Amino acid sequence: MAGAVALMxxxxxxxxxxxxxxxxxYYPDYKLGKVPKYRKSGPARVVCxxxxxxxxxxxxxxKARKHNLALLKRCRYRHIQQAVNAAKSGDRILILPGVYRxxxxxxxxxPDPKCKDDYEEYADPHFGAAPDEKVRVANFEYQRKCKNxxxxxxIIGDGPDKDRRCDHRCNLQIxxxxxKPSQVLIDGKRSKLNVIRADRADGIHLRNFTVQxxxxxxxxxxxxxxxxxxxxxxxxxxxxxxxxxxSDNGLYRKLTAYGSGDSGIYPGSGPEGHxxxxxxxxxxxxxxxxxxxxxxxxxxxxxxxxxRFHHNATGITTDSFAGGHPGMPQDCSKWExxxxxxxxxxxxxxxxxxxxxxxxxxxxxxxxxxxxxAFQVPVGTGMLIGGGNDNIVKNNYFYDNWRQGxxxxxxxxxxxxxxxxxxxxxxxxxxxxxxxxxxGNRYEGNVMGVRPNGARDPNGxxxxxxxxxxxxxxxxxxxxxxxxxxxxxxxxxxxxxSSLLTPxxxxxxxxxxxxxxxxxxxxxxxxxxxxxxxxxxPEPR
Amino acid sequence: MAAALVMLALAGCxxxxxxxxxxxxLVWTDDPLLVTPPALPGDRILAGTVRNDSxxxxxxxxxxxxxxxxxxxEIPGTKIFNQTYERTVFPRNRGDATPVGExxxxxxxxxxxxGKEAPLTVAWHARDGRPARIEYGFGSLPVPRx
Numbered sequence: 126m127a128g129a130v131a132l133m134x135x136x137x138x139x140x141x142x143x144x145x146x147x148x149x150x151y152y153p154d155y156k157l158g159k160v161p162k163y164r165k166s167g168p169a170r171v172v173c174x175x176x177x178x179x180x181x182x183x184x185x186x187x188k189a190r191k192h193n194l195a196l197l198k199r200c201r202y203r204h205i206q207q208a209v210n211a212a213k214s215g216d217r218i219l220i221l222p223g224v225y226r227x228x229x230x231x232x233x234x235x236p237d238p239k240c241k242d243d244y245e246e247y248a249d250p251h252f253g254a255a256p257d258e259k260v261r262v263a264n265f266e267y268q269r270k271c272k273n274x275x276x277x278x279x280i281i282g283d284g285p286d287k288d289r290r291c292d293h294r295c296n297l298q299i300x301x302x303x304x305k306p307s308q309v310l311i312d313g314k315r316s317k318l319n320v321i322r323a324d325r326a327d328g329i330h331l332r333n334f335t336v337q338x339x340x341x342x343x344x345x346x347x348x349x350x351x352x353x354x355x356x357x358x359x360x361x362x363x364x365x366x367x368x369x370x371x372s373d374n375g376l377y378r379k380l381t382a383y384g385s386g387d388s389g390i391y392p393g394s395g396p397e398g399h400x401x402x403x404x405x406x407x408x409x410x411x412x413x414x415x416x417x418x419x420x421x422x423x424x425x426x427x428x429x430x431x432x433r434f435h436h437n438a439t440g441i442t443t444d445s446f447a448g449g450h451p452g453m454p455q456d457c458s459k460w461e462x463x464x465x466x467x468x469x470x471x472x473x474x475x476x477x478x479x480x481x482x483x484x485x486x487x488x489x490x491x492x493x494x495x496x497x498x499a500f501q502v503p504v505g506t507g508m509l510i511g512g513g514n515d516n517i518v519k520n521n522y523f524y525d526n527w528r529q530g531x532x533x534x535x536x537x538x539x540x541x542x543x544x545x546x547x548x549x550x551x552x553x554x555x556x557x558x559x560x561x562x563x564x565g566n567r568y569e570g571n572v573m574g575v576r577p578n579g580a581r582d583p584n585g586x587x588x589x590x591x592x593x594x595x596x597x598x599x600x601x602x603x604x605x606x607x608x609x610x611x612x613x614x615x616x617x618x619x620x621x622x623s624s625l626l627t628p629x630x631x632x633x634x635x636x637x638x639x640x641x642x643x644x645x646x647x648x649x650x651x652x653x654x655x656x657x658x659x660x661x662x663p664e665p666r
Numbered sequence: 667m668a669a670a671l672v673m674l675a676l677a678g679c680x681x682x683x684x685x686x687x688x689x690x691x692l693v694w695t696d697d698p699l700l701v702t703p704p705a706l707p708g709d710r711i712l713a714g715t716v717r718n719d720s721x722x723x724x725x726x727x728x729x730x731x732x733x734x735x736x737x738x739x740e741i742p743g744t745k746i747f748n749q750t751y752e753r754t755v756f757p758r759n760r761g762d763a764t765p766v767g768e769x770x771x772x773x774x775x776x777x778x779x780x781g782k783e784a785p786l787t788v789a790w791h792a793r794d795g796r797p798a799r800i801e802y803g804f805g806s807l808p809v810p811r812x
Contacts, residue, residue, distance in 0.1 A: 258766070258767070363759070363760075364759075386759050387757060447753070447754070448768075450755075481759060482759075497759040498758075499757035500754075500757065534751065535750065536751070542771045631713065632699065635711045635712075635713035635787055636701070637750045637751035638711075638713060638746060639787060639789040641746050641748050641750075641753060641772065641773065641787075642744040642745070642748075642774070644758070645758050645759070646758075647729070650729075653744035654709045654710075654711075654789040654790045655701075655703060655706065655710070655711040655744060656706075657703065
């Protein structure tokens with residue numbers, strides 16, 4: 126993803142509405158924040174529905190039932206947003222079993238006329254503005270004053286000051302009180318771009334519920350210093366299951382994400398530690414049945430471990446594809462001890478094309494559980510690094526990805542466009558050369574084409590590289606006993622890799638270029654000639 | 667796996683009209699590559715760089731380029747001002763139009779100043795015919811014979 130952020134921007138001149146533009150966003154000062162700890166005590170506000178008591182008695186037993194019935198007596202809110210509005214920094218918001226549709230939020234129009242002046246205008250191609258065109262994007266004041274225009278539940282931490290730091294409703298802990306995430310369901314019903322938005326909400330901790338049916342992000346964390354997402358099931362978001370952007374000191378833990386049109390989890394514009402630290406940890410995530418399991422344009426400084434990315438069209442992507450993402454070019458993430466397998470979800474076939482790409486099909490006529498891909502990816506790929514530097518891919522299992530286990534290719538710097546926030550390395554000799562990506566990526570100790578139980582389950586090829594870059598290397602990766610690793614090119618550099626910058630294979634580039642023209646609304650480019658990404662490869666034997 | 671590909675570096679793009687001559691202000695800067703992808707042996711990709719040899723800016727929408735056979739028949743194909751993979755930041759599952767600025771960034775359209783260059787990649791199914799030229803409205807680029 127790209128990058129992922131969800132508001133509606135309107136071109137002033139053309140009056141065309143575009144999705145996927147967000148206000149200019151800035152990294153917080155990581156030294157001022159930390160990952161919040163889970164708190165079992167402290168001030169709490171209790172939210173319940175009229176049938177929570179019945180659900181508690183039916184679904185819970187023993188101590189959990191007793192605890193929840195006691196909480197039920199303290200319930201003062203019928204909607205989560207009401208509790209958030211009443212909350213003070215450090216509060217816990219306890220959500221009793223039930224289905225939360227947040228009807229008052231749904232009634233708020235978008236755009237909200239009360240905030241008709243709370244937009245910023247950008248004459249910048251970063252927002253897709255053409256020459257002589259300005260694009261309007263909702264600003265922070267829009268989110269603060271009209272919090273439910275775009276968001277079913279909004280936790281807006283900052284005030285009207287200019288510091289971009291949390292002033293109130295900081296360190297909130299919002300958690301379901303059931304014994305399973307399924308017992309508290311927050312249902313967006315595609316009525317809002319975001320089901321939950323945490324915006325400059327430093328210290329936010331979301332926990333133990335299920336969230337579904339956003340029109341863009343089920344859970345969205347923006348410009349937030351310190352966040353923790355734990356024991357949450359996020360499903361059937363039109364675009365992203367969990368998304369963080371220009372945020373730091375974060376933890377994604379024990380999450381399940383499926384059915385996203387873009388990606389299950391998206392830690393995009395990640396922390397700029399430049400290999401000195403990891404600012405976001407992804408731990409024991411299970412992401413499947415999405416177009417992409419893990420994606421992040423400028424997915425920097427993220428440590429992902431002990432997770433599973435499987436049965437997506439592509440398991441993991443991180444890249445420098447898109448404009449407007451602070452932190453370009455992508456660098457310094459690490460994937461270790463993960464299982465990346467069976468990413469062959471066939472989302473680009475004729476039948477799905479026909480369903481998904483009827484233009485502007487009314488919401489009421491859409492099956493919200495139907496996954497329509499937001500972007501093109503090479504079906505059958507475990508992991509794709511497109512324009513990344515100094516990443517470490519270590520001790521993972523890659524198997525049963527029918528096209529390739531891990532793919533690495535260059536993205537020319539000019540394609541990144543501009544970063545009007547000035548938080549990208551979009552200048553200097555390396556940038557000017559166009560070849561400032563695919564530098565220093567290291568693939569080490571991965572087990573390729575073998576399941577953890579030792580059974581053979583091959584990838585199409587284990588490694589694919591366009592051959593561009595410097596210092597990219599592959600070492601101590603393992604095939605099944607008696608077998609050999611497969612790769613394209615046939616020989617890969619051992620670590621530390623070459624100190625010389627090599628150009629890409631022009632033939633590979635040509636094939637990649639053809640895939641750029643994918644257009645779901647065009648008969649030819651639904652499946653563009655010259656590109657084989659959109660046909661699921663046969664299972665390798 | 668370049669060795670496994672049928673790759674032809676084509677010499678000389680200055681043959682005769684429908685058999686290889688272009689017209690107008692865009693020219694190949696060098697011989698474009700004609701590629702048969704190993705996974706798609708029935709497809710052809712032509713990749714090269716074009717230069718604006720005129721004294722005015724040329725604005726072109728990639729999808730408006732037309733591949734034509736020597737006999738004048740149109741061949742469906744993909745066309746993009748790009749040299750490798752790139753994609754938009756705007757999700758394509760929403761039915762929204764891609765903004766012009768974004769189309770420029772990712773090569774769905776090009777704005778080429780006088781004397782400047784842009785990468786161009788086109789691809790087609792060989793079963794649909796063999797293009798002799800790429801028309802861009804007020805001129806054409808030759809497609810060399812492979």
